[in-house]
Amino acid sequence: MTKRQGRLHLNAFLMSVGHHEAAWRLPSADPFANTDIAYFQNLARIAERGKLDSLFLADSPVLWGEIGRRPSGALEPTLLLTALATATSHIGLIATASTSYNEPYNLARRFASLDHISGGRAGWNIVTTAGADAARNFNLDDLPAHRHRYERAAEFVDVSIKLWDSWDDEAPIGDKDAGVWGDTDKIYPAAHRGEFFQVAGALNVPRPPQGHPLLVQAGSSEDGKDLAARYAEAVFTAHQTLDDARAFYTDLKERTRQAGRDPEGIKILPGIVPAIGSTEAEALALEEELDRLINPEYARKQLATLLDVDPEDLPLDRQLPDDLPDEDAVEGAKSRYTLVVNLARREKLTVRRLIGRLGGGRGHRTFAGTPEQVADAIEHWWQSGAADGFNIMPPVLPSGLEVFVDQVVPILQRRGLFRTEYEGTTLRDHYGLTRPANRNPQLAAL
Amino acid sequence: MTKRQGRLHLNAFLMSVGHHEAAWRLPSADPFANTDIAYFQNLARIAERGKLDSLFLADSPVLWGEIGRRPSGALEPTLLLTALATATSHIGLIATASTSYNEPYNLARRFASLDHISGGRAGWNIVTTAGADAARNFNLDDLPAHRHRYERAAEFVDVSIKLWDSWDDEAPIGDKDAGVWGDTDKIYPAAHRGEFFQVAGALNVPRPPQGHPLLVQAGSSEDGKDLAARYAEAVFTAHQTLDDARAFYTDLKERTRQAGRDPEGIKILPGIVPAIGSTEAEALALEEELDRLINPEYARKQLATLLDVDPEDLPLDRQLPDDLPDEDAVEGAKSRYTLVVNLARREKLTVRRLIGRLGGGRGHRTFAGTPEQVADAIEHWWQSGAADGFNIMPPVLPSGLEVFVDQVVPILQRRGLFRTEYEGTTLRDHYGLTRPANRNPQLAAL
Incomplete structure (x- = not known):
């Protein structure tokens, strides 16, 4: 195999005290970090020290029914990232x-x-939000159908692009002598009348520095992949095996080509949950300590919700029942459903062991090893055409991010796989993506 | 008259390069300050140096048709204030x-x-948003009726309070040994089913440090005053004369009492646009320089929109026509309409002179004088029972805020009318308002 040229990309997926659901119970953890802005600013500075491409925050407008078990509630992501923007300069x-x-x-x-x-430096992870609980916070009685949500999502992104493009880059002039601040001929009202939205005017903010914020997508259902192929410039995804990751990568690049876009314009980043130790035994011991801290009864309830079965139908020391529904019948998070069921079946996991695996990475690939082994795992998938980069999900924060940045990143840098300094200033620069031209139809008509 | 006891409150109303619409044309102005976060952080630090109670940002989700004439577009206020929060500690x-x-x-x-x-330190200025242009950005063909907007506003605030109160202050526990992060019995879902909204769940953020953010209101129509009497803890208002201000103050305190609340729990802050000079002549010269920079044709169009007449019906050197509609027939910003018409009629202003007055303060009281004269004007209204404090609207920024903070504030401090140090840490502390108890009905039933 020819060695792959270029460099890989790294995103830090932040989640209060870590991605392992029991991380908050470790002696070093601050259980109330989830609303502590100084804590998150520290995480952001650590990630920037490692020259990572980006930070990422997940979100859903609903209080998950887990307050008994783990830190709950989260600062609204666009506000939280604003506070992180003021504490950093490049990421x-x-x-x-x-x-x-x-x-x-x-x-x-x-x-x-x-x-x-x-x-x-802004990016938007476009989600349609699974779950009836969220719908019930927004005047609905139940979750809109999967297909309906994705049709609305596509129109939503179309309107957003019209709004970002409603100012020409040259619209602001600032001519004090003439008393003319802006060129009214370079404002293009959205004039959108669609199935889901009517938006008449121009945005009340000048065109963003990046043209459009980076568009990111993370759903891996058929509808999700099609949405990604049309719009996404980066994709977060979850795979347990190299074969699955490579199949997804090949499929999504091909869909992107078929959507009329350059496949280089979409960067695919599988998640990895690295438990890092100075020896492999130390890394495994960390993983075991965390798994021991999971409360299995709570976790079983959550698994039952995902699988749409009764918790009683999931005895802890048996494998999953045979008669689970098809992905097609699931209206919620389809791709996650399939991933969990396949993981359990492939590795013949009992419910108890499945819970341990999910508690660590929620379906993402968990990996315990030394910094060298983690770097090898990353390089292997990247070299094998399964990834353009990785979504780093430390099981414990801030320590898991610190050890990644201080011990894994230098190895990747020495191998020439990762930048040693930021070469640009925008998020698009870091991912090697161009600034989009203004797509306003009034311009196209010229 | 007995001298009034206590202290007055000061809010800095920030507006890029100043409240005078021609301020951006001054040689010292940065015409692109409206999207410059470092510029706003500097303003915030100046205001905090003056120990002011608060900063305030106006907003509407629409691009006003003024891009030709003055800086247009604004950063979204909750994000902008997040960035200012990280640059300050008390305000x-x-x-x-x-x-x-x-x-x-x-x-x-x-x-x-x-x-x-x-x-x-958060406060929410609750607005219903006048103008059909804004409605057309949100799937509507026209502005909802005034009364309808205010009914929705009241229900919106009710739901918001239910959501802030959906976490008991004691809900987060963080018991690592027991593996219990929060007390599920202390989460109270909103369970709201009203005319405008259905919101089932609890908020996904713990109860705010202030219990509820400070609730602020600025509409002075009948509906607006009733909303303020029910909910507002601070009110921004616009008056040209002491008599008008005192009548408004007395009326709103009485309405608040009738709504079953302590009138001390609502702080009334009229706007003042102070042009400050080391002599009165210097202050007047600044005001004149700014008025000369207004483009009268643009301003006439804006006035015509407010009055719902054709610009041709407003000859620059005549007074307003006699046959303007009644406030009751106006669906937009009712109180502003009445204020402008009354100002023009009372002072028999030509359209040209009216435009100069509005360009300076958009209906707020303009005042040119020395620091001592500005302090006198402030003390006089406060002593006369027309205000609990003032909404300071410098015609030019940052210079107008600097001179206010460095020259007017010390005079007020020497007179014992204004704090010399922050005595608390929250916005409620600064305004002397208590932290609201949790009003959750499940608690009331205990």
């Missing part, structure tokens, strides 16, 4: 926001504002 | 947000997040 800032429970004018404006505030 | 942070074009779950969460991020 990209990606926030999750729902197309089902926002209005395009408001959300496009917030991302444009974040892009201005951060000097071109 | 309160008040953002305008619309109840007509947001969902309670999202907006309550953003204000709760800002309150957590700032350590209890």
Whole structure:
């Protein structure tokens, strides 16, 4: 095999005290870090010290029923990232926001504002939000159908692009002598009338420094992959095996080509949950300590919700029942459902062991090893055409991010696989993506 | 008259390069300050140096048709204030947000997040948003009726309070040994089913440090005053004369009493646009220089829109026509309409002179004088029972805020009218307002 040229990309997926659900119970953890802005600013500075491409925050507009078990509640991501923007200078800032429970004018404006505030470092992880609980916080009785949510999402992104492009880059003039601040001929109202939205005017923020904030997508259902192929510039995904990851990578690059886009314009980043130790035994001991701290009864309830079965139907020391529904019948997070069922079946896991695996990475690939072994694992998938980079999900924070940045990143740098300094200033620069031209139809007609 | 006891309150109303619409044309102005976060952080630090109670940002989700004439576009206020929170430690942070074009779950969460991020310094200026242009950015063909907007606003605030109160202050526990992070019995889902909103769940952010962010209101129509009497803890208002201000003050305190609240629990802050010079002549010269820089044709169009007449019907050197509509027939910003018409009639202003007055303060009281004269004007209204404090609207920024903080504030401090140090840490502390108890009905039933 020819050695792959170029460099890989690294994103830090932040989650209060870590991705392992029991991380907050470790002696060193601050259980209330989830609302502590200084704590998150410290995480952001650590990631920037490692020259990582970006930070990422997941989100859903609902209080998950887990307050008994783990830190609950989260600062709203566009505000939290604004606070992180003021504490950093280069690292990209990606926030999750729902197309089902926002209005395009408001959300496009917030991302444009974040892009201005951060000097071109904003990214939007576009989600349609699974779960009836979230729908019930927004005047609905139940979750809209999967297909309906994705159709709304596509139109939402179309409107957002029209709004970001509603100012020409040259619209602001600032001619004091003439008393003319802006060129009114270079403002292009959205004039959108679609199935889900009517948006008449121009955005009330100038075009963002990046043109459009980076568009990110993380759903891996058929609808999700199609949405990604049309719009996404980076994709977060979850795979347990190299074969699955490579199949996904090949499929999504091909869909992107078929959507008329350059496959280089979409960067695919599988998640990895690295438990790092100075020896492999030390790394495994950390993983075991964490798994021991999981409360199995709570976790079983959560698994039962995902699988849409009764918790009683999931005895802890048996494998999953045979008669689970098909992915097609699931209206929630389809791709996650399939991933969990396949993981359990492939490795013949009991419910108890499945819970341990999910508690560590929620379906993402967990990996315990030395810094060298983690670097090898990353390089192997990247060299094998399964990834353009990785979504780093430390099981314990801040320590897991510190050890990744201080011990794994230098190995990747020595191997020439990762930057040693930021070469640009925007999130698009870091991912090697161009600034989009203004797609306003009035311009195209010229 | 007995001398009034206590201290007055001061809010800095920030508006890029100043409240005078021609301020951006001064040689010292940065015409692109409206999207410059470092510029706003500097303003915030100046205001905090003056120990002011709070900062305030106006907003509307629409691009006003003024891009030709003056700096247009604004960073979204809750994000901008988040960035200012990280640059300051004490000053309160008040953002305008619309109840007509947001969902309670999202907006309550953003204000709760800002309150957590700032350590209890968030305030929400509740507006219903006038103007058909804004409606057309949110799937509507025209502005909802005034009364309808205010009914929705009241329900919106009710839902927001339910959401902030959906976590008991004692809900987070963080018991690592027991593996119990929070007390599920201390989470109270909103369970709201009203005319405008259905919101089932609890908020996904713990109760804010202030209990509720400070609730602020600025509409002075009948509906607006009733909303303020029910909910507001601070009110921004615009009056040209002491008599008008005193009548408003007395009326609103009485309405607040009738709504079953302590009138001390609502602080009334009229706006003042102070042009400050080391002599009165210097102050007047600044005011004249600014008025000369206004483009009268643009301003006439804006006035015509407010009055709902054709610009041709407003000859620059005549007074307003006699046959203008009644306030009751106006669906937009009713109180502003009446204020402008009354100002023009009372002072028999030509359209040209009216435009100069509005360009300086948009209906707020303009005042040119020395620091001593400005301090006298402030003390006089406060002593006369027309105000609990003032909304300071410098015609030119940052210079107008600097001179206010460095030259007017020390005079007020010497007179014992204003604090010399912050005595508390939250916005409520600064205004002398208590932290609200949790009003959750489940608690009331105990």
